Amino acid sequence: MKTRLVIIILFFAFSVPTFAAHPGGTVYADVNGLVCAFCAHALEKVFGREEAVESIDVNLDKKVVTIHFQQGQKLDDATITKLITDSGYAVRGLRHGD
Amino acid sequence: MRFLFVTLLGIGLILPSLVQARPVSYPGGWTFITMNDGTLNSAYVHYSPTAKISVGYTFEYWRDRELYLNAARVTHLVKRWNKPDSQANLYFKTGFGVAYSDAGELDGETSAAGFAGLAADWEDRRYFISYENRYTEAGGIADFFQQSARVGWAPYEGDFDDLHTWLMLQVKHSPESEGNFTLTPLVRFFKGVHLLEVGMSNRGEVLLNYIFRY
Numbered sequence: 576m577k578t579r580l581v582i583i584i585l586f587f588a589f590s591v592p593t594f595a596a597h598p599g600g601t602v603y604a605d606v607n608g609l610v611c612a613f614c615a616h617a618l619e620k621v622f623g624r625e626e627a628v629e630s631i632d633v634n635l636d637k638k639v640v641t642i643h644f645q646q647g648q649k650l651d652d653a654t655i656t657k658l659i660t661d662s663g664y665a666v667r668g669l670r671h672g673d
Numbered sequence: 674m675r676f677l678f679v680t681l682l683g684i685g686l687i688l689p690s691l692v693q694a695r696p697v698s699y700p701g702g703w704t705f706i707t708m709n710d711g712t713l714n715s716a717y718v719h720y721s722p723t724a725k726i727s728v729g730y731t732f733e734y735w736r737d738r739e740l741y742l743n744a745a746r747v748t749h750l751v752k753r754w755n756k757p758d759s760q761a762n763l764y765f766k767t768g769f770g771v772a773y774s775d776a777g778e779l780d781g782e783t784s785a786a787g788f789a790g791l792a793a794d795w796e797d798r799r800y801f802i803s804y805e806n807r808y809t810e811a812g813g814i815a816d817f818f819q820q821s822a823r824v825g826w827a828p829y830e831g832d833f834d835d836l837h838t839w840l841m842l843q844v845k846h847s848p849e850s851e852g853n854f855t856l857t858p859l860v861r862f863f864k865g866v867h868l869l870e871v872g873m874s875n876r877g878e879v880l881l882n883y884i885f886r887y
Contacts, residue, residue, distance in 0.1 A: 606755075607755040607756055607757050608753070608754075608755030608756065608759075608760040609760075610758065610759060610760050610796055610797050610798050611760070611796060612831065612832075612833050612834075612835070612837055612863065613695075613837070613863040613866075613868050613884075613886075614695050614760075615833060616865065616866050616886065617698065617699035617702065620699055620701075620702060621699050621700070624701075632833075633833040634832075634833070635798065635830070635831075635832060635833055636830070636832075638757060638758075660724070661699060661700050661723075661724050662699050662724070663695075663699060663724050663753065663755075664755055665755035667757070
Protein backbone atom coordinates (compact mmCIF):
# COMPACT_ATOMS: atom_id res chain seq x y z
CA MET A 576 0.00 0.00 0.00
CA LYS A 577 2.78 2.36 1.00
CA THR A 578 4.67 1.55 -2.18
CA ARG A 579 1.58 2.23 -4.30
CA LEU A 580 1.10 5.57 -2.55
CA VAL A 581 4.72 6.57 -3.22
CA ILE A 582 4.34 5.60 -6.89
CA ILE A 583 1.14 7.63 -7.22
CA ILE A 584 2.75 10.67 -5.55
CA LEU A 585 5.82 10.37 -7.79
CA PHE A 586 3.61 10.04 -10.88
CA PHE A 587 1.77 13.25 -10.11
CA ALA A 588 4.93 15.03 -8.97
CA PHE A 589 6.51 14.49 -12.42
CA SER A 590 3.46 14.58 -14.64
CA VAL A 591 1.60 17.62 -13.34
CA PRO A 592 4.36 20.15 -14.18
CA THR A 593 4.62 18.62 -17.66
CA PHE A 594 0.94 19.17 -18.35
CA ALA A 595 1.04 22.59 -16.72
CA ALA A 596 3.96 23.73 -18.87
CA HIS A 597 1.96 23.52 -22.11
CA PRO A 598 -1.69 23.20 -21.09
CA GLY A 599 -3.00 24.06 -24.55
CA GLY A 600 -1.36 21.16 -26.32
CA THR A 601 1.38 20.82 -28.89
CA VAL A 602 1.75 20.39 -32.64
CA TYR A 603 4.93 19.08 -34.24
CA ALA A 604 5.67 20.27 -37.77
CA ASP A 605 8.17 18.43 -39.95
CA VAL A 606 9.72 21.13 -42.09
CA ASN A 607 11.89 21.18 -45.23
CA GLY A 608 14.62 23.79 -45.62
CA LEU A 609 15.29 24.18 -41.90
CA VAL A 610 19.09 24.47 -42.01
CA CYS A 611 19.99 28.02 -40.90
CA ALA A 612 19.33 29.19 -37.33
CA PHE A 613 19.61 32.88 -38.28
CA CYS A 614 16.90 32.50 -40.92
CA ALA A 615 14.75 30.25 -38.71
CA HIS A 616 14.13 33.12 -36.28
CA ALA A 617 11.47 34.12 -38.79
CA LEU A 618 9.42 31.25 -37.33
CA GLU A 619 9.66 32.74 -33.83
CA LYS A 620 8.60 36.15 -35.13
CA VAL A 621 5.70 34.88 -37.24
CA PHE A 622 4.28 32.50 -34.62
CA GLY A 623 4.98 35.02 -31.87
CA ARG A 624 2.27 37.28 -33.31
CA GLU A 625 -0.40 34.62 -32.79
CA GLU A 626 -2.35 34.89 -29.54
CA ALA A 627 -3.01 31.17 -29.51
CA VAL A 628 0.69 30.33 -29.48
CA GLU A 629 2.46 30.12 -26.15
CA SER A 630 5.93 29.36 -27.55
CA ILE A 631 7.76 27.43 -30.24
CA ASP A 632 10.90 25.29 -30.28
CA VAL A 633 13.02 24.78 -33.38
CA ASN A 634 15.07 21.61 -33.69
CA LEU A 635 17.56 21.93 -36.54
CA ASP A 636 18.82 18.35 -36.12
CA LYS A 637 15.41 16.77 -36.58
CA LYS A 638 14.01 19.59 -38.78
CA VAL A 639 11.00 19.87 -36.48
CA VAL A 640 9.17 22.96 -35.27
CA THR A 641 7.25 22.35 -32.04
CA ILE A 642 4.35 24.70 -31.42
CA HIS A 643 2.94 25.01 -27.89
CA PHE A 644 -0.53 26.53 -27.52
CA GLN A 645 -2.17 28.60 -24.82
CA GLN A 646 -4.80 26.77 -22.79
CA GLY A 647 -8.10 26.54 -24.63
CA GLN A 648 -6.63 27.91 -27.87
CA LYS A 649 -5.47 26.27 -31.09
CA LEU A 650 -4.56 27.02 -34.67
CA ASP A 651 -5.93 24.78 -37.40
CA ASP A 652 -3.56 22.83 -39.64
CA ALA A 653 -4.10 25.12 -42.62
CA THR A 654 -3.13 28.17 -40.56
CA ILE A 655 -0.04 26.46 -39.14
CA THR A 656 1.03 25.41 -42.62
CA LYS A 657 0.50 28.95 -43.95
CA LEU A 658 2.53 30.50 -41.11
CA ILE A 659 5.44 28.13 -41.76
CA THR A 660 5.24 28.79 -45.50
CA ASP A 661 5.20 32.55 -44.82
CA SER A 662 8.35 32.08 -42.75
CA GLY A 663 10.05 30.69 -45.84
CA TYR A 664 9.80 26.93 -45.34
CA ALA A 665 7.86 23.95 -46.66
CA VAL A 666 5.78 21.68 -44.42
CA ARG A 667 6.24 17.92 -44.84
CA GLY A 668 3.61 17.03 -42.27
CA LEU A 669 1.96 17.92 -38.98
CA ARG A 670 1.67 15.69 -35.91
CA HIS A 671 -0.61 16.49 -33.00
CA GLY A 672 0.68 15.95 -29.47
CA ASP A 673 -1.13 16.29 -26.14
CA MET B 674 40.76 36.02 -68.30
CA ARG B 675 37.75 36.70 -70.50
CA PHE B 676 36.91 32.99 -70.47
CA LEU B 677 37.03 32.97 -66.65
CA PHE B 678 34.81 36.04 -66.48
CA VAL B 679 32.23 34.55 -68.84
CA THR B 680 32.36 31.23 -66.99
CA LEU B 681 31.78 32.86 -63.62
CA LEU B 682 28.93 34.92 -65.02
CA GLY B 683 27.39 31.82 -66.57
CA ILE B 684 27.67 29.89 -63.33
CA GLY B 685 26.04 32.78 -61.54
CA LEU B 686 23.08 32.82 -63.85
CA ILE B 687 22.30 29.14 -63.48
CA LEU B 688 23.61 28.18 -60.07
CA PRO B 689 22.26 29.02 -56.77
CA SER B 690 24.32 32.54 -53.62
CA LEU B 691 24.03 34.91 -50.91
CA VAL B 692 26.25 37.36 -49.28
CA GLN B 693 23.46 39.15 -47.48
CA ALA B 694 21.99 36.17 -45.64
CA ARG B 695 18.46 36.27 -46.98
CA PRO B 696 17.79 39.61 -48.65
CA VAL B 697 14.07 38.87 -48.30
CA SER B 698 12.64 38.32 -44.82
CA TYR B 699 9.29 37.14 -43.42
CA PRO B 700 6.03 39.16 -43.80
CA GLY B 701 6.31 42.27 -41.62
CA GLY B 702 10.02 41.74 -40.99
CA TRP B 703 12.62 44.54 -41.01
CA THR B 704 16.32 43.98 -41.65
CA PHE B 705 19.31 46.30 -41.24
CA ILE B 706 22.51 45.47 -43.12
CA THR B 707 25.85 47.25 -43.20
CA MET B 708 28.64 45.94 -45.42
CA ASN B 709 32.17 47.29 -45.48
CA ASP B 710 35.27 46.16 -47.35
CA GLY B 711 38.17 47.61 -49.30
CA THR B 712 35.99 49.16 -51.97
CA LEU B 713 32.56 49.74 -50.47
CA ASN B 714 30.79 51.05 -47.37
CA SER B 715 27.06 50.53 -47.41
CA ALA B 716 23.97 50.65 -45.22
CA TYR B 717 20.70 49.03 -46.25
CA VAL B 718 17.32 48.81 -44.53
CA HIS B 719 14.56 46.67 -45.97
CA TYR B 720 11.01 45.64 -45.15
CA SER B 721 9.32 42.47 -46.41
CA PRO B 722 5.56 42.77 -46.98
CA THR B 723 5.54 39.12 -48.10
CA ALA B 724 7.99 36.23 -47.96
CA LYS B 725 8.78 36.79 -51.64
CA ILE B 726 9.75 40.45 -51.80
CA SER B 727 11.55 43.14 -49.87
CA VAL B 728 11.61 46.90 -50.40
CA GLY B 729 14.14 49.22 -48.86
CA TYR B 730 16.61 52.03 -49.00
CA THR B 731 20.34 51.67 -49.55
CA PHE B 732 23.23 54.07 -49.19
CA GLU B 733 26.54 53.11 -50.77
CA TYR B 734 29.94 54.76 -50.89
CA TRP B 735 32.26 53.21 -53.47
CA ARG B 736 35.61 54.40 -52.16
CA ASP B 737 37.79 53.61 -55.18
CA ARG B 738 35.36 55.40 -57.49
CA GLU B 739 34.51 58.17 -54.98
CA LEU B 740 30.90 57.48 -55.84
CA TYR B 741 27.93 57.96 -53.50
CA LEU B 742 24.67 56.19 -54.28
CA ASN B 743 21.28 56.64 -52.61
CA ALA B 744 18.68 54.25 -53.97
CA ALA B 745 15.34 52.60 -53.35
CA ARG B 746 15.83 48.87 -53.73
CA VAL B 747 13.54 45.94 -54.45
CA THR B 748 14.58 42.30 -54.06
CA HIS B 749 12.42 39.49 -55.36
CA LEU B 750 12.75 35.87 -54.29
CA VAL B 751 12.40 34.22 -57.68
CA LYS B 752 12.57 30.67 -56.43
CA ARG B 753 13.30 28.78 -53.22
CA TRP B 754 14.10 25.09 -53.05
CA ASN B 755 13.31 23.69 -49.60
CA LYS B 756 14.72 20.19 -49.27
CA PRO B 757 14.80 17.94 -46.18
CA ASP B 758 18.48 18.77 -45.45
CA SER B 759 19.21 21.87 -47.51
CA GLN B 760 17.84 25.09 -48.91
CA ALA B 761 18.62 27.03 -52.09
CA ASN B 762 17.44 30.45 -53.23
CA LEU B 763 17.48 32.58 -56.35
CA TYR B 764 16.91 36.33 -56.06
CA PHE B 765 16.59 39.22 -58.47
CA LYS B 766 17.55 42.62 -57.09
CA THR B 767 17.17 46.07 -58.55
CA GLY B 768 17.43 49.65 -57.38
CA PHE B 769 16.94 53.20 -58.62
CA GLY B 770 18.17 56.45 -57.16
CA VAL B 771 20.70 59.23 -57.35
CA ALA B 772 24.49 59.06 -57.64
CA TYR B 773 26.98 61.73 -56.66
CA SER B 774 30.67 61.81 -57.48
CA ASP B 775 33.69 63.25 -55.68
CA ALA B 776 36.18 62.02 -58.25
CA GLY B 777 38.50 64.43 -60.10
CA GLU B 778 36.83 65.90 -63.16
CA LEU B 779 33.49 64.49 -62.06
CA ASP B 780 33.63 66.24 -58.68
CA GLY B 781 30.17 67.50 -57.80
CA GLU B 782 28.42 65.63 -60.62
CA THR B 783 25.06 64.06 -59.86
CA SER B 784 23.11 61.63 -61.99
CA ALA B 785 20.17 59.29 -61.94
CA ALA B 786 21.43 55.79 -61.19
CA GLY B 787 20.22 52.22 -61.18
CA PHE B 788 21.45 48.70 -60.70
CA ALA B 789 20.26 45.15 -61.24
CA GLY B 790 21.60 41.70 -60.54
CA LEU B 791 21.06 38.15 -59.47
CA ALA B 792 21.96 36.38 -56.24
CA ALA B 793 21.80 32.71 -55.49
CA ASP B 794 22.79 30.43 -52.64
CA TRP B 795 22.74 26.85 -51.47
CA GLU B 796 23.41 25.64 -47.96
CA ASP B 797 22.99 22.76 -45.59
CA ARG B 798 24.13 22.75 -41.99
CA ARG B 799 27.80 22.20 -42.88
CA TYR B 800 28.40 23.68 -46.32
CA PHE B 801 27.51 26.90 -48.06
CA ILE B 802 27.98 28.23 -51.58
CA SER B 803 26.79 31.54 -52.95
CA TYR B 804 27.13 33.80 -55.94
CA GLU B 805 25.84 37.25 -56.80
CA ASN B 806 26.36 39.78 -59.54
CA ARG B 807 25.30 43.30 -60.21
CA TYR B 808 25.53 45.88 -62.97
CA THR B 809 25.44 49.51 -61.85
CA GLU B 810 24.75 52.43 -64.17
CA ALA B 811 25.12 56.03 -63.00
CA GLY B 812 24.78 58.18 -66.11
CA GLY B 813 28.02 59.86 -67.06
CA ILE B 814 29.56 59.24 -63.65
CA ALA B 815 30.11 55.50 -63.64
CA ASP B 816 28.99 52.17 -64.96
CA PHE B 817 30.45 48.91 -63.75
CA PHE B 818 29.83 45.22 -63.28
CA GLN B 819 30.79 43.26 -60.20
CA GLN B 820 30.36 39.68 -59.09
CA SER B 821 31.32 37.67 -56.06
CA ALA B 822 31.16 34.09 -54.91
CA ARG B 823 31.59 32.38 -51.56
CA VAL B 824 32.16 28.95 -50.18
CA GLY B 825 31.67 28.22 -46.50
CA TRP B 826 32.11 25.46 -43.96
CA ALA B 827 30.73 25.19 -40.44
CA PRO B 828 33.17 23.47 -38.05
CA TYR B 829 30.23 22.37 -35.86
CA GLU B 830 26.47 22.11 -36.12
CA GLY B 831 24.98 24.42 -33.51
CA ASP B 832 21.49 24.21 -32.07
CA PHE B 833 18.88 26.89 -32.74
CA ASP B 834 19.94 29.23 -29.89
CA ASP B 835 23.68 28.56 -30.06
CA LEU B 836 26.42 30.79 -31.40
CA HIS B 837 26.98 29.59 -34.97
CA THR B 838 30.35 29.90 -36.69
CA TRP B 839 31.18 29.61 -40.39
CA LEU B 840 34.57 29.81 -42.07
CA MET B 841 34.19 31.33 -45.53
CA LEU B 842 36.23 32.30 -48.54
CA GLN B 843 34.95 35.11 -50.76
CA VAL B 844 36.16 35.92 -54.27
CA LYS B 845 35.13 39.28 -55.65
CA HIS B 846 35.62 40.10 -59.31
CA SER B 847 35.53 43.68 -60.57
CA PRO B 848 36.40 43.51 -64.28
CA GLU B 849 36.90 47.27 -64.66
CA SER B 850 39.25 47.63 -61.68
CA GLU B 851 43.00 47.08 -61.57
CA GLY B 852 43.92 43.78 -59.97
CA ASN B 853 40.33 42.81 -60.47
CA PHE B 854 40.15 39.72 -58.22
CA THR B 855 40.00 40.08 -54.45
CA LEU B 856 40.20 37.07 -52.19
CA THR B 857 38.85 37.43 -48.65
CA PRO B 858 38.90 34.72 -45.99
CA LEU B 859 36.31 35.58 -43.35
CA VAL B 860 34.50 34.27 -40.32
CA ARG B 861 30.72 34.52 -40.02
CA PHE B 862 29.16 34.43 -36.55
CA PHE B 863 25.48 34.52 -35.80
CA LYS B 864 23.32 34.14 -32.74
CA GLY B 865 19.68 35.02 -32.46
CA VAL B 866 18.90 37.89 -34.82
CA HIS B 867 22.48 39.17 -35.03
CA LEU B 868 24.97 38.21 -37.75
CA LEU B 869 28.57 39.45 -37.91
CA GLU B 870 31.24 38.82 -40.54
CA VAL B 871 34.91 39.71 -40.09
CA GLY B 872 37.67 39.11 -42.60
CA MET B 873 40.78 40.44 -44.29
CA SER B 874 41.47 40.38 -48.03
CA ASN B 875 44.65 39.45 -49.85
CA ARG B 876 45.20 43.22 -50.19
CA GLY B 877 45.13 43.67 -46.41
CA GLU B 878 41.71 45.33 -46.45
CA VAL B 879 39.29 44.63 -43.62
CA LEU B 880 35.82 43.21 -44.27
CA LEU B 881 33.21 43.97 -41.63
CA ASN B 882 29.55 43.16 -42.22
CA TYR B 883 26.68 43.18 -39.73
CA ILE B 884 23.02 42.20 -40.10
CA PHE B 885 20.24 42.74 -37.59
CA ARG B 886 16.76 41.37 -38.18
CA TYR B 887 13.74 42.56 -36.26
